[in-house]
Amino acid sequence: xxxxxxxxxxxxxxxxxxxxxxxxxxxxxxxxxxxxxxxxxxxxxxxxxxxxxxxxxxxxxxxxxxxxxxxxxxxxxxxxxxxxxxxxxxxxxxxxxxxxxxxxxxxxxxxxxxxxxxxxxxxxxxxxxxxxxxxxxxxxxxxxxxxxxxxxxxxxxxxxxxxxxxxxxxxxxxxxxxxxxxxxxxxxxxxxxxxxxxxxxxxxxxxxxxxxxxxxxxxxxxxxxxxxxxxxxxxxxxxxxxxxxxxxxxxxxxxxxxxxxxxxxxxxxxxxxxxxxxxxxxxxxxxxxxxxxxxxxxxxxxxxxxxxxxxxxxxxxxxxxxxxxxxxxxxxxxxxxxxxxxxxxxxxxxxxxxxxxxxxxxxxxxxxxxxxxxxxxxxxxxxxxxxxxxxxxxxxxxxxxxxxxxxxxxxxxxxxxxxxxxxxxxxxxxxxxxxxxxxxxxxxxxxxxxxxxxxxxxxxxxxxxxxxxxxxxxxxxxxxxxxxxxxxxxxxxxxxxxxxxxxxxxxxxxxxxxxxxxxxxxxxxxxxxxxxxxxxxxxxxxxxxxxxxxxxxxxxxxxxxxxxxxxxxxxxxxxxxxxxxxxxxxxxxxxxxxxxxxxxxxxxxxxxxxxxxxxxxxxxxxxxxxxxxxxxxxxxxxxxxxxxxxxxxxxxxxxxxxxxxxxxxxxxxxxxxxxxxxxxxxxxxxxxxxxxxxxxxxxxxxxxxxxxxxxxxxxxxxxxxxxxxxxxxxxxxxxxxxxxxxxxxxxxxxxxxxxxxxx
Ligand code: PGD
Numbered sequence: 001x002x003x004x005x006x007x008x009x010x011x012x013x014x015x016x017x018x019x020x021x022x023x024x025x026x027x028x029x030x031x032x033x034x035x036x037x038x039x040x041x042x043x044x045x046x047x048x049x050x051x052x053x054x055x056x057x058x059x060x061x062x063x064x065x066x067x068x069x070x071x072x073x074x075x076x077x078x079x080x081x082x083x084x085x086x087x088x089x090x091x092x093x094x095x096x097x098x099x100x101x102x103x104x105x106x107x108x109x110x111x112x113x114x115x116x117x118x119x120x121x122x123x124x125x126x127x128x129x130x131x132x133x134x135x136x137x138x139x140x141x142x143x144x145x146x147x148x149x150x151x152x153x154x155x156x157x158x159x160x161x162x163x164x165x166x167x168x169x170x171x172x173x174x175x176x177x178x179x180x181x182x183x184x185x186x187x188x189x190x191x192x193x194x195x196x197x198x199x200x201x202x203x204x205x206x207x208x209x210x211x212x213x214x215x216x217x218x219x220x221x222x223x224x225x226x227x228x229x230x231x232x233x234x235x236x237x238x239x240x241x242x243x244x245x246x247x248x249x250x251x252x253x254x255x256x257x258x259x260x261x262x263x264x265x266x267x268x269x270x271x272x273x274x275x276x277x278x279x280x281x282x283x284x285x286x287x288x289x290x291x292x293x294x295x296x297x298x299x300x301x302x303x304x305x306x307x308x309x310x311x312x313x314x315x316x317x318x319x320x321x322x323x324x325x326x327x328x329x330x331x332x333x334x335x336x337x338x339x340x341x342x343x344x345x346x347x348x349x350x351x352x353x354x355x356x357x358x359x360x361x362x363x364x365x366x367x368x369x370x371x372x373x374x375x376x377x378x379x380x381x382x383x384x385x386x387x388x389x390x391x392x393x394x395x396x397x398x399x400x401x402x403x404x405x406x407x408x409x410x411x412x413x414x415x416x417x418x419x420x421x422x423x424x425x426x427x428x429x430x431x432x433x434x435x436x437x438x439x440x441x442x443x444x445x446x447x448x449x450x451x452x453x454x455x456x457x458x459x460x461x462x463x464x465x466x467x468x469x470x471x472x473x474x475x476x477x478x479x480x481x482x483x484x485x486x487x488x489x490x491x492x493x494x495x496x497x498x499x500x501x502x503x504x505x506x507x508x509x510x511x512x513x514x515x516x517x518x519x520x521x522x523x524x525x526x527x528x529x530x531x532x533x534x535x536x537x538x539x540x541x542x543x544x545x546x547x548x549x550x551x552x553x554x555x556x557x558x559x560x561x562x563x564x565x566x567x568x569x570x571x572x573x574x575x576x577x578x579x580x581x582x583x584x585x586x587x588x589x590x591x592x593x594x595x596x597x598x599x600x601x602x603x604x605x606x607x608x609x610x611x612x613x614x615x616x617x618x619x620x621x622x623x624x625x626x627x628x629x630x631x632x633x634x635x636x637x638x639x640x641x642x643x644x645x646x647x648x649x650x651x652x653x654x655x656x657x658x659x660x661x662x663x664x665x666x667x668x669x670x671x672x673x674x675x676x677x678x679x680x681x682x683x684x685x686x687x688x689x690x691x692x693x694x695x696x697x698x699x700x701x702x703x704x705x706x707x708x709x710x711x712x713x714x715x716x717x718x719x720x721x722x723x724x725x726x727x728x729x730x731x732x733x734x735x736x737x738x739x740x741x742x743x744x745x746x747x748x749x750x751x752x753x754x755x756x757x758x759x
Contacts, residue, residue: 003547005111005191005468005477006461007629008035010548013462015482019043020462028475028548031195033186038628038636039462043486045635046755047445049457050487052081056759058453063088063409063436069429069451070704072757078488082495085454086502088437092410093128098376100409102389102435103131106138106382107416108630111191112466112479114369114519117415117441117458117492122371124496125412127505130375132406134382138421141383141730142319143328143350145399149584151332151348151561152573159472161349162311162559164196164359168203170345172210172308175301176227177237177327178315179213179220180353183626188356191470191477193548195356201225210308212301214240215315216621217693218686220353230301231688232291234619235321235607235735240298241330242601243287246273247302248337250283255339262568263336265583269598282601290601290609310338313349317623320734322604324724329599336580342565349560357472361558363551364535366469366476367526369518372508378406381729385422386721389431398729400590409436414458414492419447419700420631423733424721426675426708441492446631447700450756457489464491465515467523467543469551477548491515519544587727595727606720606737608690616672616737618656618692622715623734625695634699635753644680646750648698648713651684652740653691662742669743670694672736675708675717678743692740696733701752712750 001012003026010026020040025032042048053073057066076084092100103125109117125131136144144154151157167174174180185197202224205211213221216234221227232240248254249270259266275281284295284302291298305312314331318324332348340346351358380388381398384405392407411432422428425447432438432451440452449455461468462482469476485491493515500509513521523540530537535552543549563571572578576586588597606612608619624630628639642649645667652662662668664683669676670692679694687693694715701712710717718738724730 002480002482003477004462004479004482005470006036006039007108007111007189007191007470008187009033009195010191010193010475010477011036013482018483020482026193029194031198033195034638035628037638038633041637042633042635043460043462043483047635047753048443048486049445049449049455049489051457052076052078053455053758054081054084055453058437063453065434065436067433068438068453069432069702069707072759073455075758078490081454081456082498082502085439086499088410089128089499090503092436096409098129098131099378099406101125101131102408102411104134104380104382104385105413105416106134106418106421108189108632109415110461111468111470112461113190113367113468114515114522115461115464115466115491115493116369119369119371120492120496121412121414122374123369124500124509126372126374127500127508128503131412132376132378132380132408133374135379136382136730138383138731138733139316140319141381142324142724142728143316145728145730146325146328149575149587150329150581151575156574157350157560158358159362160558160560161358162344162347163361163557164200164352166344166557166559167311167359168200169207170309171204171311172208172345173212173304173310174204174209174313175212175214175305175310176221176313176315176353177214177241177331178318178353179215179217180222180225180313181220181315182222182353184354184624185352185356187629188470188472191468191473192356193470193473193475197356198222198224216619216688216691230293230297232293233608234621234691235604236291236609237318238323238326238330238599239287239290239601240293241327241334242273242282243284243298244302244305245330245334245337246282247284247299248306249273251303253302253306254337258339259336262341262565263580263582264577265581265598268583269333272598272600305338309343309345310340311346311349312338313352316351316354317734319724320731322606322722322724322732323594323602324730324732325595325727326599326602332580333582333599336582341580342559342561344557344559347560357470360472360474361553361556363474363553364530364533366551367522369522380405383422383723383731384729385418386424386428386431389434397592397726399727400586411435411438413439413448413452414441417446417448417631419451420697420714420716422721423716423719423731424674425700425710425714425716427721429702429707441495443489444635445755447752456495457487459485459489459491463489465519467519474551474553475548476551478544478546590727592726594725606735612737616739617690618738618740619690620670620715620718620736620738621691621693621734622719622736623693623695625697628697631697631699634697644682645747647678647680648694649682650679650692650694650713650740651682651687653687653689654683654685655689657681657683660740660742662740667743667747668740670718670738670740672718672738674720675710677710677713677715677717678747679713692738699752701750703748711748712752
């Protein structure tokens, strides 16, 4: 058995050289994930891309703006594909320059650090002069922009989050806005070795810690926490948080010493709580009318929070919504008012239920493929991809910058699936018709591959030699290939090396090394640096022969901002004032009405308390899936086993199903003014009344006659391509208003589980 790493866990497998014959979770994992089942069953699925393909129209007519996503593909040899693509790259770089190439290529790709798809693409494009890049992520588009103004860089907040072991030992009350979802806390970019999402919660609970889960879904917190479930209207958490703050302020429960010494701007915020300017006191009675949560419960909760060592944690999902800055900022403000930031078990957290890596004490850094320098300065906030393609030359604002969308001629995607991850997919399809050429590398015929002109088949991680370690994880695994590649699939690195050779930058790209030589070189270089820092690590051969090695962790009991608390003058925060900013002069100075200088309640355009709910009276919660990671391996056995009639499941509360005369197991149509999709109905009282929960990840399967209609159940057929705010321009895919009805049309097959037409 050989060990291998995925974003959702490590496993041990044997193989006959072509396929995995036996797979079991890594023996060191106390909470292994069933998602592992998807790997072997997907490897040789009919949707694997087995050789290079070119869209027929592109082959016949050459590059140019044109509708994409419907035409057949022509299988071509590697030689022909590489000649066509290098010719096209040469043309675009020569005629329009690097500013015309979008290489942002957002996506999670695979575990394995050398073959990390985006790193390979970026290194390659940098050899050609650079590319227009993206900043931030779909996961944390708001957090990456807001937190540096308020408490510190996102990376610092993540890497130095209070350790879960500390929470297990010291927290008395955990108030989790967005819950502590065990399915999300089971994955981490690059991999997870020892899952512990349930363990720390069970340990804290056994010691008497109480959990309050504030979420539209009861199962957003594991049963081990025996959490009290409070379900405000989705999108209204900021109002509940303001009311908690108002009680702390009005009842003298806010820690004035902490606020004076470690924060700026409390007075301006307190004026807002007290209604000094608008005449509205943000008290629990006010919040009850917005959130639906009884005023007494909000008031009591504020008192309970003030009386216990309390962690206020905000899930990533809360900021993936319109005005997502507000609940996140308020999480920091509430923790500051409680005065426990920097104390073990108290303070602020961001995403204990969003990724496995959060709360794992920072380990030493790991090797990475150098990407070289990008000759292009132009960037977009990642979720503005469709706006960019549709609006070249149009100005827009972002985080204090006045920017202009570039004119993109060539889009290069490697390791991501925008036709899974972006909002309003029909609009994205229109946007993808704009460039001259779209290139996609993927192992599978995802919807993104089907919207490309040149499609190159990548290996899966089990088909190549690599090494891997997850963000925040301390186990570093050799990952020798378990099987040979499927069909004529090749490593992304091989493709870029071949293209680089044809474009005259072969030496710059490969530096004359084979893959084996790269792995050894990156490892030994890293080992030297670590050894100078006092960390003794085995040589490459010993590492490669091992099952895994454990990386040193300098401080196991880390507490977020402990040094700042101990000595704020010598260890200031990286915010402009060096303190926690409850009022931000910088943000205020931008003058954006959708994100003022301190957190406020702003009514979203799509929520159950607003006028739009009259037409579309259900709040779609498009969260992360349980049976796969994002859209990865949606054709795998575990993912397929959860489908209903071949469609993605949607959950509704029994009363909402009854009001529509719907029964469990039926195929329903979910729709709004932007689009519609089919889904299989599950009736479940773990879902709040008024909420429809449809996870992301079903491969987009547009009706050929109507691309706004997805026959499979991708919620991004319904979500709005609307930024969280001018400040962050972040993704808002989490929430949208919809209606649901029984589907009365002919239930067509899901065609995205078959290969596309070829000619
Ligand atoms: P994945 O399905 O992980 O989704 O979006 P992302 O694009 O990351 O896509 C990765 C792709 O890379 C897959 O198609 C996989 O086959 C391919 N791949 C894997 N390994 C390799 C490789 O080695 N080489 C190549 N060339 N390809 C490879 C995820 C994104 O979705 C994220 S992170 C979030 S948090 C967002 N969440 C939401 C949400 O909550 N709600 C909505 N509505 N929408 C969202 N979209 C976002």
